[in-house]
Amino acid sequence: MAKSDVKLIGAWPSPFVMRPRIALNIKSEGYEFLEETLGSKSQLLLESNPVHKKIPVLIHDGKPICESLVIVEYIDEVWSSGPSILPSDPYDRALARFWAAYLDEKWFPTMRSIATAGEEAARKALIEQAGEGVMMLEDAFSRCSKGKGFFGGDQIGYLDIAFGSFLGWLRATEKTNGVKLIDETKTPSLFKWATSFSSHPAVKDVLPETQKLVEFAKVLAKFKAASSTS
Amino acid sequence: MAGDQVTLLDYWSSPFGMRVRIALAEKGVKYEYSEQDLRNKSDLLLQMNPVHKKIPVLVHDEKPVCESLIIVQYIDEVWKDKAPLLPSDPYQRAQSRFWADFVDKKMYEFGRKIWTTKGEDQEAAKKDFIDSLKLLEGELGDKPYFGGETLGYVDVALLPFYCWFYAYETIGNFNIEADCPKLIAYCKRCLQKESVSKSLKDPHKVYDFVVMLRKMLGLE
Numbered sequence: 001m002a003k004s005d006v007k008l009i010g011a012w013p014s015p016f017v018m019r020p021r022i023a024l025n026i027k028s029e030g031y032e033f034l035e036e037t038l039g040s041k042s043q044l045l046l047e048s049n050p051v052h053k054k055i056p057v058l059i060h061d062g063k064p065i066c067e068s069l070v071i072v073e074y075i076d077e078v079w080s081s082g083p084s085i086l087p088s089d090p091y092d093r094a095l096a097r098f099w100a101a102y103l104d105e106k107w108f109p110t111m112r113s114i115a116t117a118g119e120e121a122a123r124k125a126l127i128e129q130a131g132e133g134v135m136m137l138e139d140a141f142s143r144c145s146k147g148k149g150f151f152g153g154d155q156i157g158y159l160d161i162a163f164g165s166f167l168g169w170l171r172a173t174e175k176t177n178g179v180k181l182i183d184e185t186k187t188p189s190l191f192k193w194a195t196s197f198s199s200h201p202a203v204k205d206v207l208p209e210t211q212k213l214v215e216f217a218k219v220l221a222k223f224k225a226a227s228s229t230s
Numbered sequence: 231m232a233g234d235q236v237t238l239l240d241y242w243s244s245p246f247g248m249r250v251r252i253a254l255a256e257k258g259v260k261y262e263y264s265e266q267d268l269r270n271k272s273d274l275l276l277q278m279n280p281v282h283k284k285i286p287v288l289v290h291d292e293k294p295v296c297e298s299l300i301i302v303q304y305i306d307e308v309w310k311d312k313a314p315l316l317p318s319d320p321y322q323r324a325q326s327r328f329w330a331d332f333v334d335k336k337m338y339e340f341g342r343k344i345w346t347t348k349g350e351d352q353e354a355a356k357k358d359f360i361d362s363l364k365l366l367e368g369e370l371g372d373k374p375y376f377g378g379e380t381l382g383y384v385d386v387a388l389l390p391f392y393c394w395f396y397a398y399e400t401i402g403n404f405n406i407e408a409d410c411p412k413l414i415a416y417c418k419r420c421l422q423k424e425s426v427s428k429s430l431k432d433p434h435k436v437y438d439f440v441v442m443l444r445k446m447l448g449l450e
Contacts, residue, residue, distance in 0.1 A: 051332065051365065063321060070327040077320040090307040094295045101297055102281060136281065 006031040007059040009045050011038070013216050015108075016068040017056040018165040018206050023075040025202035026156060027082035038223060069100055072161060086158050092144070093158075096151070099140050100162035107133040108166060114173055115217060123177070130173075131181055137163060138187040145189070149196050156200055164197040164207075172213040236261035239275055239287040241268055243439050245338070246298035247286040248390035248429045253302045255425035256381060257309040299330055302386055315383045329369055329376065330387040336362040337391045344402040345440050346449060356402050363410045370416060381423065389426055392417040396433035397440040 006024065008031050010017030024031050036042055036055055048057045048064035058065045058074065065074050076085040087093050110130050117123035144151045144159060151159035174181055184191045198207055208216075238254070238261050240247035254261055266275055266285050278287045278294035288295045288304065295304045306315040316323050340362060343355030366388065370376055376384035395406050395417075407414040420426050444450045 060321075065321070065324045065328070067328055067331055070324050070331065073327065074320055074324040077323065090304055091290075091293055091295070093307065094300050094304040097300045097303070098295075098297055101300065 004029070005059075005061050007034055008032070009034045009036060009042070009048065009057040009059070010055045011036050012208060013168075013213060013220075014055060015165040015169055018168075019068040019161050020056050020058055020071045020075060021206045022156070022161050022165065022202050023072045023085055025206065026085060027075060027079040029075075029079055029082070038220070039227070068165075069097075069104070069158075069162065072158060076158075083155055084157070085152075085161070087152065095140075095144060096157065096159040096162075099137065099144075099151075099159050102133075102136075103162055103166065111166070111169065111173060114177065115221070127177060127179055127181075131179075134181045134187060134190065138190050141189045141193065145193075150193065156197065156202060160193075160197055164194075164203065167194055167198060168208050168210060168213050171210040172217060175210055175214055176217070234259070235289075235291050237264055237289040238262070239264050239266050239278060239285050239289065241266055241285050243431055243436050244285060245390035245394060248393075248431075249298045249386050250286045250288060250301050250305070251429035252381075252386050252389065252425050253305045253315060255429060256313040256315065256386075257305060258312060259305070259309055299334065299387060302383065306383070313380070315377070315381070315386060317377070317382065326377070326383045329366070329384045332362070333366070333384065333387045333391075337388070341391065341394060341398055344398045345444065346447065352402060356404055359398070360404075360406070360409045363406065363413050367410055367413045370412065375416075375420070381420070381425070385420065389417065389420055390430060392421075393430040393433045393436050394440075397437040400437055401440065401444075 006029060008017070008020055008024070010021070010033065012035065021031075021033075034042070034044065036045060041053055045055065045057060046053055048059060049055075049066045052066060054066070056066075056068055056071060058071045060074075060078070065071050072085060087096060107130065110126055110133065114123060114126045114130065117126055140159075141151060146153060148154050150156050151163070156164075170181055173179075180186075182190045182194050197203055236254070236259055238247070238250055240250070240263060242265060251263075264274075266272060268285070271283060275285065275287065276283055278289060279285075279296045282296060284296070286296075286298055286301060288301045290304075290308070295301045302315065316326055336358070340355050340359040344352060344359060347355060366376075369384075373379075375381050376388070395414075398404075399406055421430070441450065
């Protein structure tokens with residue numbers, strides 16, 4: 001079989017970009033990582049994702065695939081001989097997709113707003129909301145893991161990737177705000193899971209160090225402030 | 231599959247509910263339709279969808295599946311021997327998922343802005359809405375359906391919004407067919423399919439419903 005040509009357009013801090021990277025690692029599939037620079041979009045990105053102009057974009061044998069979770073499912077289906085990422089049972093698949101959608105549509109936007117919240121009261125409310133979301137994921141973990149170490153069971157699966165890709169930013173938010181979202185007593189399963197996930201061979205070189213993200217958040221904030229006043 | 235207990239918690243005018251109705255009809259699945267009161271949510275709804283407390287919810291052998299597109303994928307995977315909604319090729323599947331996600335991100339959002347805002351905000355929403363429809367028109371091309379020769383995932387995601395177009399046009403004072411004739415022709419053609427015509431509601435009834443909502447929200 002001819003070697004696949006796999007490229008991924010992304011940026012190291014983006015949790016959405018981490019997802020296909022982890023998925024490709026699980027499948028032991030090499031790829032060329034094309035890093036975008038903050039503040040400008042490459043011609044390749046604009047051509048490959050004309051609709052949204054966003055990262056990540058997977059380019060497989062010249063064909064672009066966009067949207068992180070769509071890319072993860074694609075990777076799972078194309079490299080079908082590697083370990084499975086989506087569960088095999090349709091109900092389990094629906095459950096995994098449900099929580100991934102919740103994370104993307106509700107939870108992460110709340111997390112993002114914490115950084116930009118103006119008043120202390122608003123910030124505290126958002127942190128509380130984010131915490132409640134994590135409690136729901138703790139509950140979901142028991143249902144999905146069926147007693148094993150990952151949402152996907154014995155191995156890292158779709159929901160591990162969907163939630164785990166946010167761990168770096170979750171820890172950065174905890175550090176910056178002096179709070180604990182994943183807590184040994186309140187969320188014991190997630191506490192254990194977070195360590196297992198972060199140290200997993202498919203993940204450890206992809207998930208950035210917390211301090212690097214804390215620093216990057218400052219750079220991003222300055223950049224946004226500068227571009228909104230121009 | 232004999233012995234399946236299938237219930238759909240739904241609301242008549244919901245385009246998201248309509249997606250599930252179309253999918254179930256395409257697969258020939260027998261189910262109980264349960265109209266929900268959204269202003270006074272039932273214990274059943276709150277129990278089946280505690281996270282979002284929204285319809286549609288598909289309850290299959292007492293297990294709930296939530297979020298319309300997730301439900302449609304579930305239906306496609308469980309009742310896989312008839313009328314496949316997603317293509318078999320991984321790249322085509324990825325394209326279908328991408329465009330269904332696009333419909334999700336754009337149609338409801340911009341449509342809602344058209345009937346809840348006025349002036350500049352409404353004009354911007356109308357423009358965004360038409361731009362999105364034009365992109366979809368481009369993606370459809372000369373194919374009979376987004377799914378190719380047969381109704382597929384993207385068709386199921388998009389078609390329910392067609393019965394809301396009359397409401398958007400009347401409230402927004404614009405004509406969608408003038409800007410997107412191919413898309414409207416496609417929608418009319420799809421209405422000839424029983425699974426679609428039986429799932430969508432009368433656009434005039436939807437319009438009356440939206441007028442009522444606007445009054446309730448103090449917009450009329």
